[in-house]
Amino acid sequence: MISKAELQQRIVQTVRDVRETNPMAGSITNTVTVNFVANAQIAAGGSAAMVYLPDEGEFLANAGWATYLNMGTLLPVYEETIPRTAQTLHELRRPWVLDPVGIGIGSLRTRLLAQLKEYKPTIIRGNASEVIALASLWEIATEATAYVRGVDSTQGVGEARSAAIALARYTGGAVAVSGVDDLVTDGVMVARSHGGSHFMAKITGSGCSLGGVAAVYATMAPSPFTAALTAVNAFNLAGTRAEKRVDAPGSFQVAFLDELYKASAEDIARNSFDLEEA
Numbered sequence: 362m363i364s365k366a367e368l369q370q371r372i373v374q375t376v377r378d379v380r381e382t383n384p385m386a387g388s389i390t391n392t393v394t395v396n397f398v399a400n401a402q403i404a405a406g407g408s409a410a411m412v413y414l415p416d417e418g419e420f421l422a423n424a425g426w427a428t429y430l431n432m433g434t435l436l437p438v439y440e441e442t443i444p445r446t447a448q449t450l451h452e453l454r455r456p457w458v459l460d461p462v463g464i465g466i467g468s469l470r471t472r473l474l475a476q477l478k479e480y481k482p483t484i485i486r487g488n489a490s491e492v493i494a495l496a497s498l499w500e501i502a503t504e505a506t507a508y509v510r511g512v513d514s515t516q517g518v519g520e521a522r523s524a525a526i527a528l529a530r531y532t533g534g535a536v537a538v539s540g541v542d543d544l545v546t547d548g549v550m551v552a553r554s555h556g557g558s559h560f561m562a563k564i565t566g567s568g569c570s571l572g573g574v575a576a577v578y579a580t581m582a583p584s585p586f587t588a589a590l591t592a593v594n595a596f597n598l599a600g601t602r603a604e605k606r607v608d609a610p611g612s613f614q615v616a617f618l619d620e621l622y623k624a625s626a627e628d629i630a631r632n633s634f635d636l637e638e639a
Contacts, residue, residue, distance in 0.1 A: 362550055362638055369630040372591045375582040376626035380406035384580035387421030388573055389413055389442060391433030391462065394566030397614070398429070401570035404622040405595065407577030413438060418446030426580035427456040427483075429573045432470055433463055443473050451480040456579040456588070458484040460572040464494045474498055481532040483585045486572040488539050489521035496524035501531050518544045522551070526639045535585035537575065539568050543593045546639055547586035554590065554634040556597030558604035560613040571596050574621075594632040598624050 363371075385408040390398050399409035410425065412418055413436060421428055428450055430443060450457045459482035461474055478499045487495065493516065501524070518540035525536040530548035538544040545552045561567040575592035582588035602624075603616035 365636045368552075368587065368590070368636065371583055371587045372594065372630040373626040375578055375587055375591050376406070376595075376629055378581040379577060380626075382581065383408050384426040384577065385410055385424075386427045386429060386573065386576035386580060387412065387425040388429040388431065388576070389418055389421075389439070389446060390429060390431035390460075390573065391566075391569050393434055394569040397566035398431075398570045398573040400618055401621060402573045402577050404618045405574045405577050405592075407574075407580070409573070413442060415442040415445050418442045419449050422446050422449035422453065422455060422457075425455070427458070427576045429458045429460070429576040430477075430482075431460040431462060431569055431572060432474065433460070433569065435467070435469055435473075437469075440469060440473065444476050447477050447480040447482075456483040456576070456585070458482060458486060458572050458576040458579065460486050460569060461491050461495045462487065462569070464491050464498065471498070481534065483532070483534040483579055484572075484575050484589050485528055485532070485534070485536045486539070486568070486575055486589070487537075488568065489516040489518050492521045492528065492536060492538050493524045496528050499528070499531070501527045518542060522546075526551070535589040537571070537589040537593055539571065543597065545586065545590045545593055547584065549639055550586060550636060551639050552586075552590050552593075552634050552636050554593045554597050554632065556594075556601040556632055558600035558613065558617075560604060560607075560610050560617075561600055563610040564614050567596070590634070591629065594634060595621060595624060595629045598629055598632040
């Protein structure tokens with residue numbers, strides 16, 4: 362297990378490398394939040410490309426640095442797009458992020474998420490109920506039972522700790538669980554990142570955009586854990602700062618993108634987080 366100081370230095374270097382390189386992280390994502398995801402990726406220093414057709418997904422997997430697959434607002438064509446893209450990413454060993462948003466809604470979503478188990482995402486990003494439900498669907502040992510209400514979580518981050526650790530150990534990557542205090546684990550270490558804003562629950566896309574930004578950082582980070590924690594810290598810092606400037610959700614979304622863009626690598630690394638063994 363590395364020290365907190367060493368991890369902070371890795372975060373600093375990851376942010377700097379992204380901003381100097383402007384890597385492309387393509388997305389097949391929720392149509393409700395596609396604009397916010399793209400703008401957040403760009404604000405973080407990356408380049409965005411949003412697609413939904415099967416051949417375009419494969420093209421991104423081949424041409425991009427990393428890819429983000431979000432299961433929200435599924436289209437029929439995704440039955441082909443999602444597995445083909447994930448398989449290509451897996452075969453090329455390219456980093457990719459899975460957001461199992463809405464798990465448990467509909468047979469297509471369930472079939473696709475079940476298929477994705479074999480392609481072992483680099484980072485899984487979801488709320489507590491989604492992470493618990495994914496561990497259950499993939500038949501990965503966990504003590505918790507999921508209670509999903511649409512795209513909202515009905516459970517706390519702490520309840521998903523064992524499921525997140527189990528998923529990370531299975532994939533060899535990292536899992537980020539979003540909540541009041543976010544949890545990030547690679548199955549060896551567990552970080553709890555603090556900050557954010559209550560306005561994040563009042564806008565559409567804070568979780569989706571976090572997954573997209575995690576993909577951006579995954580292009581440069583030395584490990585999936587570093588990429589996931591960098592994204593979570595950046596969001597918590599930007600959320601805290603944005604809330605001080607505004608008093609309503611609409612203006613918060615704009616202020617949040619501004620603060621994500623303005624945050625220094627050192628400030629992101631210093632955002633409050635705790636680190637412990639899994």
